[in-house]
Amino acid sequence: MKGDEIMTRETTARVCCQSLNKSYVVPGREGLTRQVLQDVSFQACDGELVSVVGPSGSGKSTLLYCLSGLESCDDGKVELCGVDITQLSLPDISRLRRDNVGFVFQDYNLIQSLTSIENVMLPAQLSGADADPAAAKALLNKLGLSNQINAKPQTLSGGEQQRVAVARILFNQSKIVFADEPTGALDSQASKVIANLLREAARAGSTVVIVTHDIELAAQSDRVLVLYDGRVNSILEHPSPREVFETLNMLNNGNSPHEANSD
Numbered sequence: 035m036k037g038d039e040i041m042t043r044e045t046t047a048r049v050c051c052q053s054l055n056k057s058y059v060v061p062g063r064e065g066l067t068r069q070v071l072q073d074v075s076f077q078a079c080d081g082e083l084v085s086v087v088g089p090s091g092s093g094k095s096t097l098l099y100c101l102s103g104l105e106s107c108d109d110g111k112v113e114l115c116g117v118d119i120t121q122l123s124l125p126d127i128s129r130l131r132r133d134n135v136g137f138v139f140q141d142y143n144l145i146q147s148l149t150s151i152e153n154v155m156l157p158a159q160l161s162g163a164d165a166d167p168a169a170a171k172a173l174l175n176k177l178g179l180s181n182q183i184n185a186k187p188q189t190l191s192g193g194e195q196q197r198v199a200v201a202r203i204l205f206n207q208s209k210i211v212f213a214d215e216p217t218g219a220l221d222s223q224a225s226k227v228i229a230n231l232l233r234e235a236a237r238a239g240s241t242v243v244i245v246t247h248d249i250e251l252a253a254q255s256d257r258v259l260v261l262y263d264g265r266v267n268s269i270l271e272h273p274s275p276r277e278v279f280e281t282l283n284m285l286n287n288g289n290s291p292h293e294a295n296s297d
Contacts, residue, residue, distance in 0.1 A: 047077035047113070048210055048241040049101055054110035056093070056100055056264075070096045071107070072264045078243050078257075080209075083236040085252040086245045087278065088261035089285050094245040095140075095214050097261065101243065102137055102212045103127040115209060132161060136208035138216050142199040144187040150174060151183050154202045163206070173201045177227060192219040200228055204235055211235060213244040217251055229254055252278045260285070 056071040070093045078084045099105040103119045158165040177197040196219045217225035229251045236242045258270040
């Protein structure tokens with residue numbers, strides 16, 4: 035399929051996976067693989083905020099990378115904006131992701147030679163979209179970075195870099211936003227600001243899928259996908275913080291409170 039032939043058909047589900055499986059070769063153990071995701075199916079719709087939670091090692095970040103096309107799956111189906119990316123070449127996946135997807139990485143992925151505001155505006159400039167410096171500045175101000183607008187990443191703290199990375203994604207108003215631990219390096223006040231902005235992005239029509247250990251952030255989601263040992267353990271609808279906490283507490287103690295339900 036040629037790059038200019040990629041067409042995205044608007045459906046209710048902007049992000050969808052069916053029977054997704056992913057394994058890795060165990061380092062130093064020739065021929066031995068470890069199953070990380072097993073038969074995972076779920077979808078996220080336009081205007082929806084979905085959190086992915088679970089104990090460490092349950093496959094949360096791997097799922098996010100497979101959904102975004104940054105990693106391939108062993109088998110199963112992954113759709114972004116109605117396009118099955120498992121049938122696309124890597125260049126075509128990159129073009130589809132460039133035009134439709136924003137990703138907040140745990141390691142921020144900021145360009146070290148650019149200032150905060152330049153990092154925020156860069157994706158829009160690369161795609162030929164309008165990059166309004168005043169709007170970028172206003173967003174950075176909202177994130178408490180008014181004094182770091184012209185600072186470069188190496189002069190920023192981890193939390194400040196994380197906020198710049200989040201601002202970059204929100205500024206570009208992507209149809210789909212994937213965020214891997216977007217509040218992981220932030221204090222409680224900054225975390226609340228990020229949570230509110232992600233919620234606003236969903237209300238504005240973006241599909242937002244986040245991996246998080248932040249119970250308060252997960253509780254603001256429309257749905258919470260609970261992973262356990264690489265499988266969908268349960269899906270919580272508009273959960274309270276207590277419901278998220280109790281579910282994770284049971285899993286961390288080796289108990290499974292729900293049967294898998296990935297419809």
